Amino acid sequence: MASKHKAHKGAPVSARLGIWAFLATELLLFGGLFTVYAVFRLSYPDLFHVQHLKLNRIMGALNTVLLLTSSLSMAIGIAAIRQGRQRILKIALAVTLALAAGFLCIKYFEWSEDFGHGLYPASNLFFGLYFMMTGLHGLHVLFGMLVMVWLLLRAQRGEFSADYNTPVEITGLYWHFVDLVWIYLFPLLYLIG
Amino acid sequence: MPDLSALNGGEASLASHDVDAVFIIPAIPSSLGNFFIPLLIGARDVAFPRLNLFSYWIFLAGIAVTLFSLLQPIDTGWTFYTPYSAQSSAAVTTLCLGLFLVGMSSILTGLNFIVTIHTMRAPGMNWYRMPLFIWAMYATSVIQVLSTPVIGITFILLAAERLFGVGFFDPAKGGDPLLFQHFFWFYSHPVVYVMILPAMGIISEVAPVFSRKPIFGYRAIAYSALAIAFIGFLVWGHHMFVSGMSTVAGVIFSFLTFFVAVPTGIKIFNWIATLYRGSITLDSPMLYALTFIFLFIIGGLTGLFLGSLATDVHVHDTYFLVAHFHYTMMGGTVMGLFAGLHYWYPKVTGRMLNENWAKNAWWLIVTGFNVTFFPMFILGMQGMPRRYAEYPAKYQPLNVVATVGSWFLAVGILIMFANFIRSLRNGAPAPANPWRGLTLEWSIPSPPETENFTEIPTVTDWPYSYGKKTRHDRGK
Numbered sequence: 065m066a067s068k069h070k071a072h073k074g075a076p077v078s079a080r081l082g083i084w085a086f087l088a089t090e091l092l093l094f095g096g097l098f099t100v101y102a103v104f105r106l107s108y109p110d111l112f113h114v115q116h117l118k119l120n121r122i123m124g125a126l127n128t129v130l131l132l133t134s135s136l137s138m139a140i141g142i143a144a145i146r147q148g149r150q151r152i153l154k155i156a157l158a159v160t161l162a163l164a165a166g167f168l169c170i171k172y173f174e175w176s177e178d179f180g181h182g183l184y185p186a187s188n189l190f191f192g193l194y195f196m197m198t199g200l201h202g203l204h205v206l207f208g209m210l211v212m213v214w215l216l217l218r219a220q221r222g223e224f225s226a227d228y229n230t231p232v233e234i235t236g237l238y239w240h241f242v243d244l245v246w247i248y249l250f251p252l253l254y255l256i257g
Numbered sequence: 258m259p260d261l262s263a264l265n266g267g268e269a270s271l272a273s274h275d276v277d278a279v280f281i282i283p284a285i286p287s288s289l290g291n292f293f294i295p296l297l298i299g300a301r302d303v304a305f306p307r308l309n310l311f312s313y314w315i316f317l318a319g320i321a322v323t324l325f326s327l328l329q330p331i332d333t334g335w336t337f338y339t340p341y342s343a344q345s346s347a348a349v350t351t352l353c354l355g356l357f358l359v360g361m362s363s364i365l366t367g368l369n370f371i372v373t374i375h376t377m378r379a380p381g382m383n384w385y386r387m388p389l390f391i392w393a394m395y396a397t398s399v400i401q402v403l404s405t406p407v408i409g410i411t412f413i414l415l416a417a418e419r420l421f422g423v424g425f426f427d428p429a430k431g432g433d434p435l436l437f438q439h440f441f442w443f444y445s446h447p448v449v450y451v452m453i454l455p456a457m458g459i460i461s462e463v464a465p466v467f468s469r470k471p472i473f474g475y476r477a478i479a480y481s482a483l484a485i486a487f488i489g490f491l492v493w494g495h496h497m498f499v500s501g502m503s504t505v506a507g508v509i510f511s512f513l514t515f516f517v518a519v520p521t522g523i524k525i526f527n528w529i530a531t532l533y534r535g536s537i538t539l540d541s542p543m544l545y546a547l548t549f550i551f552l553f554i555i556g557g558l559t560g561l562f563l564g565s566l567a568t569d570v571h572v573h574d575t576y577f578l579v580a581h582f583h584y585t586m587m588g589g590t591v592m593g594l595f596a597g598l599h600y601w602y603p604k605v606t607g608r609m610l611n612e613n614w615a616k617n618a619w620w621l622i623v624t625g626f627n628v629t630f631f632p633m634f635i636l637g638m639q640g641m642p643r644r645y646a647e648y649p650a651k652y653q654p655l656n657v658v659a660t661v662g663s664w665f666l667a668v669g670i671l672i673m674f675a676n677f678i679r680s681l682r683n684g685a686p687a688p689a690n691p692w693r694g695l696t697l698e699w700s701i702p703s704p705p706e707t708e709n710f711t712e713i714p715t716v717t718d719w720p721y722s723y724g725k726k727t728r729h730d731r732g733k
Binding site for chain 1: 304305308364368369371372375376377402403404405406407409410411413414417421422423424425430431432433436440
C-alpha cells in the first residue's frame with residue numbers, strides 16, 4: 065500500500081488531491097464573479113470601456129510583475145526544500161512574503177486613489193465588479209501571507225526537509241492559483257480594448 | 258379579509274422552516290459520512306481528521322450565527338430573491354454570514370470524504386468492491402464541493418449589495434435580478450441531490466441485507482449515483498420556467514430535467530429487482546427502505562409534471578409542488594435516514610431497538626405522511642397556491658385532512674425517537690452483526706472502538722454475496 069499513500073516524490077497523494085479539490089472550489093467561487101463580469105460586459109460594453117479608463121494601469125501592471133515574481137520565488141523555495149536546502153527555502157519564503165506585501169500596499173494606494181476620485185463599489189456596475197474581484201483576490205493574498213508566516217516559523221525551527229515538505233508544496237499550489245486569478249483579473253479589468 | 262399580521266407571522270415561520278431544512282439538512286450526509294465512511298471502507302478515520310474537526314467547529318459557528326439571525330423573523334423566504342432581499346430590514350446580511358460558514362464546513366467535509374474514499378480504502382477494496390453507500394457518498398461529496406462555492410459567492414454578493422450598494426442584482430442600477438436566481442439555483446438544485454443520494458446509498462445497503470440476495474445491477478447503481486450528480490448540475494433552470502427565461506432555454510432545461518429521471522429510475526428498478534424472489538424479512542430498517550422506494554416513486558414521477566414546461570405553468574408555486582417536494586425530501590431523504598438509523602442503531606449504540614415500538618411508529622409515520630401530503634397534490638391541481646396564510650373555503654376539507662395526518666406523523670416520529678432514547682439504556686445488547694450483513698462495519702464489535710479496526714481488514718470480495726457462492730474475481 066505504500067505506493068498509494070506516498071507519491072514518487074513530494075507530498076502524499078491525499079494532500080495533493082485535497083489541495084486540488086480545494087482549488088476547484090476556489091475556481092467556482094471566483095467563477096461566480098467571472099460570470100457576473102461576462103454578463104454585464106456583454107450587456108454594457110461601452111460602460112465597461114469608459115469606466116476602465118479610470119483605473120491606474122501602471123499600478124496594475126506593477127502589481128502583475130510583483131505577483132508573478134512572487135510565484136517564481138515560491139517555486140524556488142519548493143525546489144530548494146526538495147533538495148533539503150533550508151536556508152534557500154527561508155529566503156524564498158521571505159521574498160515571497162515581501163512581494164505579496166508590496167502587492168497589497170500598491171492595491172491600498174490604488175483603492176485610496178479610487179476613493180479620492182469618488183469611485184466606490186456603488187458607483188456603477190464596472191466598479192462594483194472591480195472592487196469585488198480585487199477585494200476577494202486581495203483577501204486570498206492576505207490569507208496566503210498568513211500561511212507563509214506560519215511556514216516561515218516552522219522553517220525557522222527546521223521542520224522541513226527533503227523528506228517532509230508537504231505544507232510548503234501545498235501552499236505553493238495555492239499561491240500559484242492566487243497568481244493565476246490575478247493574471248485573468250488584470251487584462252479583464254485594466255486592459256479592455 | 259385575510260388577517261395580515263397572522264399572514265406575516267406565518268410567512269416568517271415558514272421561511273425559518275425552509276432555511277433550517279434546506280441549508281442545514283446537508284449536515285445529515287456529514288454526520289452519517291463521518292461515522293460510516295471509514296467503517297465501510299475499512300479505515301480508522303477520515304483522511305484529514307484535524308480538518309474534519311475544524312469543519313465541525315465552523316459548522317457550529319455557522320449554525321449559531323444563522324439561528325441568531327433568525328431571532329428577528331426573516332421575511333424574504335428561503336430563496337432570498339433580489340431585489341427584495343437586498344432591501345429587507347430583516348437580518349439578511351447576518352444570515353448570509355451564517356450560511357456562508359455552514360457552506361464552508363460543507364465544502365471541507367465533502368473534500369475530506371472525497372480524499373478519504375480515494376486514499377483510505379482497505380487493501381483489496383477496489384472501486385467495484387466498495388459498498389454502494391460509499392459510491393453514493395462520493396457522488397454527494399462531489400456535488401457539495403462543486404456547488405457550494407457558488408452559493409458562497411452569491412451570499413457574498415448579496416451581502417455586498419446590502420452593505421456597499423453594489424448593484425449586480427438591482428434593476429434600478431442596471432443589474433439583473435434573474436442573475437441572482439440563476440446563481441441561487443445553481444447551488445440549490447444540486448443540493449437536493451446532496452440530500453437524496455446518501456438516502457439512496459442507505460437503501461442500496463439495506464435492500465440486499467434484508468432480501469438475503471446479492472444487489473442487482475451493482476455497477477448500474479454505482480454509476481447512476483455519479484450520473485445524478487452530474488446531470489443534477491445542468492437542470493437548475495427548471496426552477497425559473499415562469500421567471501422570464503427564453504423558451505429555448507426552458508426547453509433545454511426541461512429536457513435535461515427529464516434526463517435526470519433516467520438514472521433515478523435505474524436505481525429504483527435495480528432495488529426492485531433485488532427484492533424479486535428474495536427471502537425478505539420485514540425488520541424495521543427494511544420497512545423504512547420499502548417505504549422510501551414507494552414514496553420516492555411518487556415523488557420522482559410527480560417531479561416530471563413540474564419539469565414539463567406547460568404543466569409547470571399550471572402547478573408552479575401551488576401545493577402540488579409542496580407535495581412533490583415533501584414526497585422526495587421527507588418520503589425520500591427522511592425515510593432513507595430513518596432506514597439508516599434503524600439499520601445502524603445497534604452498531605452505533607451497541608443496543609438493539611425495541612422492534613415492536615419501531616413498527617408501531619412506522620405505521621403511524623407512513624399513514625400520517627400520506628394523509629398529510631397526498632391531499633396536497635389534489636389541492637395543488639385545484640390551484641391552491643403555496644405560501645399564503647389564507648385560502649378560499651373550497652380548499653378547507655382537504656386542508657383539514659392534511660392537518661389531521663400531520664398529527665399522526667408527529668406522534669409516530671415522537672414514538673420513534675422515544676424508542677431511540679429508551680433503547681439506549683434498556684435495549685438488549687447488540688451483537689456485532691445483528692442483521693447478518695457483509696459490509697465491514699459488521700465485522701467489528703458494536704459499538705466500534707475508537708479506532709474502528711484493531712487490524713485493518715483485507716478485502717477479497719464485494720459485500721453483497723448473500724446466499725450465493727462468492728465470486729473472488731469480482732471487480733477485477
